[in-house]
Amino acid sequence: MKQDYIEIVGLVLCAGVFIAANAADERPLHNGQWELNRKILAGDKVRLKMSRASLTNHWNWSTDHLISDLRGLTADQLRSGNAPVKFSLDRDAGSFVFEGKLSYGGGSGAYQFVPNPSFITQLHAIGYDSGDTEDLFGLAIRDISIAFARQVKETGLDIGSVTELNRLKDHGVGIDLLREIASSGFKHYSIDDAVRLKDHGVDPSFIRAVSKAGYDNLSADEITRLRDHGVDANYMAGIKTAGFDNLRPDEITKLRDHGVDGSFLARMRASGWKLSVEEMVKLRDHGVDPDFIKGLREAGLTTSNIGEAMKLRDHGVDPKFVKALQDAGYGNVSVDEITKLRDHGVDARYIARLGTSGFKNLSVDQIVRLRDHGID
Numbered sequence: 125m126k127q128d129y130i131e132i133v134g135l136v137l138c139a140g141v142f143i144a145a146n147a148a149d150e151r152p153l154h155n156g157q158w159e160l161n162r163k164i165l166a167g168d169k170v171r172l173k174m175s176r177a178s179l180t181n182h183w184n185w186s187t188d189h190l191i192s193d194l195r196g197l198t199a200d201q202l203r204s205g206n207a208p209v210k211f212s213l214d215r216d217a218g219s220f221v222f223e224g225k226l227s228y229g230g231g232s233g234a235y236q237f238v239p240n241p242s243f244i245t246q247l248h249a250i251g252y253d254s255g256d257t258e259d260l261f262g263l264a265i266r267d268i269s270i271a272f273a274r275q276v277k278e279t280g281l282d283i284g285s286v287t288e289l290n291r292l293k294d295h296g297v298g299i300d301l302l303r304e305i306a307s308s309g310f311k312h313y314s315i316d317d318a319v320r321l322k323d324h325g326v327d328p329s330f331i332r333a334v335s336k337a338g339y340d341n342l343s344a345d346e347i348t349r350l351r352d353h354g355v356d357a358n359y360m361a362g363i364k365t366a367g368f369d370n371l372r373p374d375e376i377t378k379l380r381d382h383g384v385d386g387s388f389l390a391r392m393r394a395s396g397w398k399l400s401v402e403e404m405v406k407l408r409d410h411g412v413d414p415d416f417i418k419g420l421r422e423a424g425l426t427t428s429n430i431g432e433a434m435k436l437r438d439h440g441v442d443p444k445f446v447k448a449l450q451d452a453g454y455g456n457v458s459v460d461e462i463t464k465l466r467d468h469g470v471d472a473r474y475i476a477r478l479g480t481s482g483f484k485n486l487s488v489d490q491i492v493r494l495r496d497h498g499i500d
Contacts, residue, residue, distance in 0.1 A: 154237040154261050156183075158222050162202050162229035168192070170202070172213075174220070174235060174265075185265055189213070194222075201226050209233070216270050217243045217263035237261050246270050247286065250277055255286045262286070266293040275299045279306045281318065288315050295319045304328035308335035310342065317344035324348040333357030337364055339373065346373040353377040362386020367393060368401070375401045384408045392417070396428065403430050410434040419443030424450045425462075432459040439463040448472035454488070461488040468492045474500070 156176030165171055165188060172194070173186040191197055196211035206227055213220040218240045224233015239260040248254055250273060255263075268289055276283055276292065279302040283289065297318050305313055305321075308331050321331075321344055334340075334347060337360040355376055363371070363379065366389035371379075379385075382405045389404060391414035399407070407413075412433045420427065420436070423446040427433055436446075441462055449455065449462065452472040457465075465471075470491055477500060478484075478491065486494075 154239070154257060156235060157232065158224065158235045159232045160226065160230060168199070170194070170197075202229050204228075215264040215267055216240065217260045217268065220264065237264065239264075243270065247273055250274050251284060252289070253285050259286045262290050266290060268293055272299070276302060279303050281306075281313065281315070283315060291315060291319060295322050297322045300328045301326075301331070304331040308332065309340035310335075313344065320344050320348055324351050326351050329357070333360060337361070338369065342373060349373060349377055353380050355380050359385065363389055366390040371401065378405060382408050388413065397430075399430065406430060406434065411437045416443070420446060423447035424455050425459075427459065429459075435459060435463055439466050441466050445471065449475075452476060457488055464488060464492060468495050470495050 154176075156174060158175075159173040160170055161173075162170045168191045169188050170191060171186060171188050173184060175182065175184045177183070191199060191202070194211045194213055197209060201207045201209055204226065206225065208224075209226050209231065210221070210223045212222065219238045220235050221238055222233060222235045225231055237257075237260075239257050241260075243260060243263070244255045247270070250270075252273065263286065272293075273289055276289065276299065279299070281302055283292075292315065301322060302318060305318070310331070326347055330351060331347070333356070334342065334350065336357075350373055359380060360376070363369075363376065363386045366386045368379075368389055379389075379401060384404050388408065392399065392404065392407070395414050395417045397407075397417065407430055410433075412430075416437065417433065420433075420443050423443040425446050436459060445466065446462065449457065449465070449472055452475045454465075454475070465488060474495065475491060478486065478494065483494065483499075
């Protein structure tokens with residue numbers, strides 16, 4: 125078990141990427157200084173910080189380890205007041221050998237990297253390019269094993285360089301994600317695609333959900349866009365259940381961005397409105413929902429025209445307003461007339477007052493004219 129922390133001063137690249145010296149005659153360094161601290165961690169863990177420096181750059185890498193990971197280091201040595209130590213961190217690509225002193229849970233000293241040349245030979249045998257000692261150092265610090273390198277190849281990912289292996293590790297791209305990509309039918313994925321998916325929070329379960337929803341030939345950009353817009357497995361299942369099962373990824377994200385979910389789609393269809401994605405979005409944007417449609421119908425106004433529904437909503441007409449007009453004897457007026465009455469401040473109570481004053485059986489235009497002239 126370990127957790128990595130990295131700090132690079134000088135030329136700065138992404139976290140976990142090593143910095144090569146700028147000077148043409150400068151050789152990469154494979155030794156440096158180490159510090160160890162047990163006091164800041166609980167249990168049998170220690171934090172090991174490694175650093176190395178050149179004329180142009182300074183590199184730090186901090187990793188949390190179990191004491192048992194560090195061969196030759198004991199808990200008794202960590203508890204002692206002044207103990208010389210020599211221990212190692214062994215990896216497939218080579219070993220880091222540490223020498224120095226410990227005192228009450230902390231210590232420091234120098235380390236040297238001892239490469240394993242056969243590791244490069246093994247990598248080459250399974251299809252990776254040749255590397256040098258610096259490559260081995262990078263592979264070792266990231267704990268990239270032959271097993272990991274082989275498993276990556278077995279997923280079918282087009283990969284051939286040690287640098288690409290390091291990049292996968294730096295971005296946390298694991299075997300499970302690569303296997304899910306392959307098993308779900310997504311083809312022609314590159315290193316860039318795998319990294320992009322991981323960086324955007326796409327995990328194996330999301331890949332499975334996308335595939336199960338019938339989308340097994342999407343690009344990495346399309347999948348990450350779904351993830352970035354908050355589309356998850358439940359959301360995709362909901363819109364599919366509502367009858368929208370052949371949508372493009374951009375249509376799905378549009379629905380999600382506008383707050384249209386499976387429940388909204390299903391209820392609108394149950395109300396008799398079988399509309400396109402664009403139309404559903406327009407209705408949602410204008411506040412027209414299944415309850416509004418139901419209320420209008422119960423008030424005696426039935427419309428299947430989205431333009432009319434949106435116009436009523438935009439002008440502040442609700443089902444109660446429509447029902448009151450109906451009770452006042454204006455149940456056969458058009459949507460345009462209803463909104464005209466609403467815009468001019470005419471409601472059922474005003475119509476009733478006109479009737480009490482002897483103004484009866486008036487047209488909408490006559491009522492509006494009276495209202496505009498202050499007749500009440």
